[in-house]
Amino acid sequence: MTLPVVFIDGDQGTTGLQIHQRLQGRTDLKLVTLPAEQRKNPVSRAAAINACDIAILCLPDDAARAAVASIENPNVRVIDASSAHRTDPDWVYGFAQMGAQQKQAIANATRITNPGCYPTGAIGLLRPLLVAGLVPKDYPITINAVSGYSGKGRAGVDEFEGPDAAQATPFQIYGLGLAHKHVPEIQQYSGLSERPVFIPAYGSFRQGIVLTVALQLRLLPAGVSGTTLHQCLEQHYAGSEFVEVLTMEQSGALTGLDPRVLNGTDKLRLMVFENAGHVLLAAVFDNLGKGAAGAAVQNLDLLIAGH
Structure with missing residues (x-):
């Protein structure tokens, strides 16, 4: 079985660090981050996001929009922890306990916006x-x-x-x-x-x-x-x-x-x-738990389990 490749874009912020800590040591996925000298390089970031299975964006809103716009690989699924797509009807809201169908909607989604x-x-x-x-x-x-x-x-x-x-x-x-x-x-x-x-x-x-x-x-x-x-x-x-x-x-x-x-x-x-x-x-x-990193990891687990 091929492990899903999970790329955290913005792993040095408060939310990104917490997500990174939660995912370190897990054996059911391959965790990818960029070295310090490449974090602000748009070419390196675009290459990393297009090579992953699931991208978790821990970026300012404009940077999150730019990251999504750089995706050319149709198989890349995204969990956006910014507020850039929170009310976008094309994105699934990542609050699994919100309603009876929400957990399945997240599991089937390609674009998930993490709740604020x-x-x-x-x-x-x-x-x-x-x-x-x-x-x-x-x-x-x-x-x-x-x-x-x-x-x-x-x-x-x-x-x-x-x-x-x-x-x-x-x-x-x-x-x-x-x-x-x-x-x-x-x-x-x-x-x-x-x-x-x-x-x-x-x-x-x-x-x-x-x-x-x-x-x-x-x-x-x-x-x-x-x-x-x-x-x-x-x-x-x-x-x-x-x-x-x-x-x-x-x-x-x-x-x-x-x-x-x-x-x-x-x-x-x-x-x-x-x-x-x-x-x-x-x-x-x-x-930083249910309000951010914890919710992102819950959504990630639903994506992994659903595919």
Whole structure:
């Protein structure tokens, strides 16, 4: 049996390094990266991507588009970890737990766009509830999320771990123009008919995300409660290897949410809190795990198993 050749383009960034670490030592594939002197050589990169079976792109958006444009070999399959193709209808969205048919769609695809880190939590919480009709598609959704500074990429790591780390802002809300690039992705794949408000932030910790969505029961269909919403999520993710839904009792016992609690894993943890007509949906996960590298490896495994 010929081992599939997997080429990581951009293996020195935060996501690329994590993917490389996860794949090192595996015996079911042949891992290829470019030496340092060839990483920015378009000829070398084009040759490598056309010679592989599966390319994983860990590049800025424009560079990812250029890499895809350089593909002439029709047998090359691509997993793009950038946001360049996230809402492109010709690309399959790489969130396998999103729906019953998504895992098979990924396995059969030639072009897969890896979900963004924040959208993984937002879509993971919202999509099952919207599909079930428990949350109206035009609900005025506001999403608050805090990520570790590695979400900024190498620039964030340098800012908080470099020589000027003492001057780094310990907590910063950003995206104040209310036009974060993840918003169209969240709206499209959650099923919202209206653009959600998304308020992201960075904290002074390396990895991890906590993301919350507040709902008012008076704006939901009659009879919907926190328990109803929880049951829907529990049923949707039943048996999932990578997504866990805490029981209402487990969530109720919590007094705080640590964004780092699942660091080093590829898990997504969902929770539902309810009190006095208000519901809080919450997600915790590693922005470099299920939010990036872990998701890419999950998609890679589906591609390998499907061929």
